[in-house]
Amino acid sequence: LPIEQLKTYFNKHPKDPSNKYAYGTAGFRMNATKLDSVAFRVGLLATLRSIKLQNQTIGVMITASHNPPEDNGVKIVEPMGEMLPQAWEPLATKLANVDSFDEFIETLKEIIKSEKIDLSDNAKGNGNVILARDTRESGPALLSAAVDGVLALGGSYKDEGELTTPQLHYLTRSSNDKSFGQATETGYYTKLVKTIEEILKIWSIEKPLQITVDGANGVGAEKLENIKSSMIQATVINDQCDKPHMLNVDCGADYVKTNQKLPAGISTNPVPLKLYSSFDGDADRVVLYYVDQDLKFKLLDGDKIATLLAGFISGLLNQLKGDVDLKLGIVQTAYANGSSTKFIESTLNVPVAFTSTGVKHLHHKAQEYDIGVYFEANGHGTVLFSTNYITKLTNYKPLNSEETKVQKTLLLLVDLINQTVGDSISDLFAVLIALAVSKKTPTDWDSQYLDLPNKLTKLIVNDRFAFKTTNAERQLLEPVGLQEKIDETVAKFKNGRSFVRASGTENAVRVYAEADTKENCELLNSEVSEWVK
Ligand code: 16G
Ligand code: ZN
CATH class of the missing domain: 3.40.120.10 (Alpha-D-Glucose-1,6-Bisphosphate, subunit A, domain 3)
Incomplete structure (x- = not known):
């Protein structure tokens, strides 16, 4: 290991010993001011991962998706575009949490040993990482912290600037697998547009695909505008990517789904029966919706x-x-x-x-x-x-x-x-083509089916880790006895269903309930919440 070089970079990205980190469902995610040391260490881990995988390109994405503008996050993308294998999550967590330089080196050595990473024979290279970020203000600094992680091990990197999360996945995959497409942002658009045009041609569809998209004031808005084809008419609203403090504010897929209502920019003047769509902050989620003749909101989630x-x-x-x-x-x-x-x-x-x-x-x-x-x-x-x-x-x-x-x-x-x-842009066009x-x-x-009224709430509890689930999170094992109480409550409601799970991204517990009517699902939700408190 290049100890002196590592030390210089390590000292450049000091960790506050009071911060504790965990590589969760979506990588590391929290208030951006706490992430500098984490981004550096993730850059380093991504480099090790690349060396382990014969110098294949690994991706690093800086984003906090639908979360508030002041948050950020960092996650690793595998060569074929998948998420970091779960076995590496504890390694990431461990590396992010060590405080002293000695422990840091110790942990690196442990990883190198347990993962059988051969640093001596670098015939294949010192690691290859591509990085991108969403439009958050904290993005550039965190990205360069991650780059320092790559450089600390003498690896190579490519800064792709602002991209949607799925675009970074696409670029990572296509860098390793030529058959997947050209490994450039333009390559991503070309592949998509060509495919859309071909399908429309097969079915002799001459009317362009039309849609109005709420871009959550994020990177998806900007990228959607790069898609140019006479067969696509996408109108983008909430497209103020240059005002990062507006990201996800009163708009975006999460806002629309959670509040079950129209986003800013559409809420005052929706056109009945017209299809709308919302992306989230890094454009990996999409929901669609319309209002009926009576201006009633209809979610297509x-x-x-x-x-x-x-x-x-x-x-x-x-x-x-x-x-x-x-x-x-x-x-x-x-x-x-x-x-x-x-x-x-x-x-x-x-x-x-x-x-x-x-x-x-x-x-x-x-x-x-x-x-x-x-x-x-x-x-x-x-x-x-x-x-x-x-x-x-x-x-x-x-x-x-x-x-x-x-x-x-x-x-x-x-x-x-x-x-x-998941990719907001490509999913959206798949939907429009299917229609x-x-x-x-x-x-x-x-009208294929009618959604049961449902309600999702969030509770702040002392210790969310006390909530252990089984059966794909639909039942609680612990706290012991709680599931029985929930079952008894659910049994009182027609079409009732409810479950409780600890969030993987926030310090909270979520309570979901559905039942035959809006009143009943709200009642069920609040009764179950009482048991949880
Ligand atoms: C993350 C997940 C998302 C999931 C959400 C649940 C990825 C890329 N993202 O954002 O799929 O719905 O977490 O959050 O896996 P929660 O655990 O806080 O409810
Ligand atoms: Zn997202």
Whole structure:
């Protein structure tokens, strides 16, 4: 190890001993003023990860997504665009928390030893890291702290500046896998636009895709404007990326989903039956919505997106009369509306699997299918296609010209939908294409099933780690006895369902409830909350 060099950089990014850090569901995330030492150490860990993986490119993203503008975060992206493996999370946590330089070196040595990282034989290089950030004010400084982590080990880096999280995933993947696309931001747009135009052409759709997007005053707004095609008419509002203090304020996917209402910029003058969409602060989540004739707000959340896309894909597959035996599945979390689960199982006839909250869990599960559709209710998700899917469809012999169209479309979906992670931009266009090809209006889509009224609240408790769950977070193991109380309460409500889980990103416990009416779900939520307090 280059001890002197490490020491210089280590001293440049001092850690406040009173700060404690944990690599959670979305990496490290908290008030930005506390993250300098963490970003430095993550840069270093990313470099080690790259060296371990024969110098493949590793990504580092600086973002706090939908959280307030004064927060920030940092997370690591794997060579194929996936999240850091869970086995490395404790290593990241340990490295972030050591205080003295001696402990720091000790921990580095432990990691190098336990992970069998060969620093002596650097034939392949000293590590290769690409970094990007969202529009937060704290972004540039944290990014350069992470760069210092790379330099401390003599690694190479590329600063990609402002990008959406999924764009950074795309660039990481395409840097390692040429077949995925050109490893540039332009390459990302070209792949997307080309695919959209091809699908529209196959179905002779001449009317451009139209949508108004609330960009949460974040990076997604700016990037969406780079997508240029005569077949796409996207109007972006809440696009003030140059005013970082406005990020996610009264707008964005999280605001719309949590408050179940229109964002700033649309709330005063919504056009009935027109489709709108909101991104979150780093553009990896998307929700859609419209107002009906009576100006009543109708949310088309992650559950509705999952059912739309799964229904679209299975509908296409059913049109192929030859032999294509492909396994389709939907992955949800406890937050999925009960009506959506019922609709998927009994109307779409598609199996549903449940996992814990957090993309890494859903993504992993979705890889078990040929077509794995996963979405969190909050709008984070994507569709994964297996190699078996690609092979079978590529080799399929269409029986007529209609089947040729279907076959081509099914294969183009693999390029349209970001295969690495949920992506507001690509998910949005997948939705618009599914609607256009199947000639559905927002109302048709929405009327597939009716959401059960639901309420999500947050409680501050003494120790959130006392709440231990099982069965994909739907039941509590601890505190002992609490689940029985919840069950008794739930049993009193028609279509009642409720669960309690500790947040992975905030010091709080979340209480979810759904029931037949708005009053009842609120009552159920407050009764369960009383047990928790
Ligand atoms: C993170 C997760 C998101 C999840 C949320 C839950 C990723 C990339 N993001 O933002 O998917 O819904 O955490 O937050 O995995 P909570 O644990 O505070 O409820
Ligand atoms: Zn996000």
